[in-house]
Amino acid sequence: MPSLVAVVVAHDSAEALPACLAALAAEHVPAIVVDNASRDGSAALAQAAGAQVVRNLRNEGYGRANNIGVRVAERAAHILILNPDVELRPGAVDALLAASEAYPDAGLYAPRLVEPDGRFFYQPRSLLAPYLTNPKGRLALPEGDACAPFLSGACLMMRRELFLELGGFDENIFLFYEDDDLCRRVADAGQALIHVHGAMASHGRGRSSAPERGRIFRTRWHQAWSRAYVSRKYGLPDPSPVTLAVNGAKAVLSALAFRRSGRERYGGSAAGALAALRRRSALAREGLDP
Template structure:
């Protein structure tokens, strides 16, 4: 099997990073850890596993940080994997074998297993309305298949195609980057393939410790990114509806002193209102757009 570089973006992910890097080492992948200004033990863990380290002075977000990692990689195929994901034994070899079976595929992903044992599979994304078939019976795949969307939790991607289509959209700080990348790879004439025999475990949301501030911020970006991606592809804007509905929900949550829901709905409302006011996701995070090629 040819060498594969694995990109792991970490933001305070020390609690899950060792399991991820242990599995990558077992599979023979060369790890590149992009440290998004973590304040925990991420750097020490990456050093212990002898990973190549790219250190950022601030949290650059998912897409921008992964773009840095892919540009630093040397292998023909690159594995993009969340720090809270663990590839099972033999998974990388099976993914690489699939690249020879499906030469038109530019991105492949394993069967992803959730913490409760369920098989995560998304039949369509916001950006695949051309595949809408509401009357059909949806069945989970029992083998390899072409798909309109692959989760960004674990992706094997051809490095040259990734760079050719521009990588992840760096205007997005968080959410919908994988939807957008999948759409652009399909539009460029390549296939996305689900590889059923390759498996990975995903501890959804375990890569950073939860708190109300992070819940608010995540929901802000979810709402903002949805509005952004809709405009990018000419879809109806959801911003005003999200702003109004979530404002009322947030007020209701505060009335019953449900702080968790208040943070969720308040973040969604704030993100939608910020989009309507013209604020960018990067500006909210104190980031500047990078120059082309940087």
């Protein structure tokens, strides 16, 4: 029984996948690549690299595709969820598995994610964190293993059994805040979230998918919609009215100034907030079954 199986969701990820899969192979971690209808040969590339490939006929979104991959990893004790633009550094897997033994009551473990500029990612607060609150977002980087209010979905390790018991990622979310939501449910189940300082991984941030027309609008749409969705889910104030008002005004000003980038960015946020207010689902926008 493998102690760990990696699940990598790909969507036009041919540029980033080779390094990600090579790093997993170097750590002797078998990989399942769930391909969200890529058009750039990502699935064939992953298969040639030795990964088990699940080919979705349409883009199912990040959380839904990860759930598919975890269900396929039937023999795994732990699952490692990571983006295609994440490369594990030597010893990262051993450090994560050692942490799971050192902190057996924890539910989620994440490595130190090193950004392209050399800094490491650590989010000091979360919209949904029910404990370890830090309302001003004061950043104090950990110097060792630490409990955290949030762990990035770019790279997470979890017991497969627990992931399935909690229902995996919320499948109503197409993109964004699915990791905040999972972190919240793990914490609500009484289990800690552990930043494993000795496990390191490089994060390409933004290199998971190739650029495509309309991507900025679509990204901002889902950010606004998902933030509203998880806020309502946990009884927090709905940010949609403010998001719509602020970004709608900025979108109009950008259009008047012929600034396409601003029009897409702010227009996407306004449209996502409006859709949330109208209770339109993200899945409906993407043509997926509700």
